[in-house]
Amino acid sequence: MRNINRLALVGSMASAILLGACSSTPVAPPPVATAPASAPKAQPAAAPSAAPQVATPAPVSKAELAAYLDPANPLSNDKSVFFDFDQYMVKPEGQRVLEMHGKYLAAHSAVKIRVEGNADEQGGAEYNLALGQKRADAVVKVLKVFGVKDTQMEAVSFGKEKPKALGHDEQSRAQNRRVDLDYPNK
Structure with missing residues (x-):
């Protein structure tokens, strides 16, 4: 009987050792390397039993938003030039408006725009396409005065195909007789 008790004791101990060897301990993630914001400071020595210290990431600065994409900037909100009838x-x-955009574009020669001429619903499609093109070309001429390069601009006409206002009254038509400055979305 003694041998059986001894065998049971040895079996129990072997099980405990095996279970102990199989258990896992949580592994801390490796520290994140970050660039120091200022001169490196001496870190206090960690106690041997203390958990490893994880570096906190430096605050990320916002990427500078292009002025024509910033809703708080007039370049973003004031991109249309309006014309009288015909x-x-x-x-x-x-x-x-064109002076503001012209100075910006001259200072940022990598930025390209599309100058979009539009007309109201009155008149035929061909006539309005031609009128929209004349309006776009007139805006391009003014932008050149402020130093904008030809390579930065493309003048197109939508005629009456891209209305801003859908009404059939004079107030709606006045909103549709315009040139829009279309900047890239990035």
């Missing part, structure tokens, strides 16, 4: 001469209030 006209393609840029009015004084349009000059102010």
Whole structure:
């Protein structure tokens, strides 16, 4: 009987050793390497029993948003020049908008825009395409005065195919007689 008890004891101990060897301990993730924000500071020595210290990531600065994409910037909100009925001469209030965009584009020669001419619903499709093109070309001329290069601009006409306002009254038509400056979305 003694041998049986001894065998049971040895079996129990072997089981405990095997179970202990199979158990897993949580492994801490490796520390994240970050660039120091300032001169490196001496870290206090960690106690041997202390958990490993994980470096906290440095605050990420926001990437600079292009002015024409920033909703708080006038370049983003004021991108249309309006025209009188059957006209393609840029009015004084349009000059102010074009000066703002022209100076920005001249300073950022890598930025390209599409100058989109539009017309209201009155008149035939061909006539309105031609009028929209004349309006786009007039805006391109003004932008060149501020130093914008030809390679930065493409003048196109949508005629009456891209209305801003869908009404059939004079107020809606006035919104559709315009040139829009279309910047890239990136």
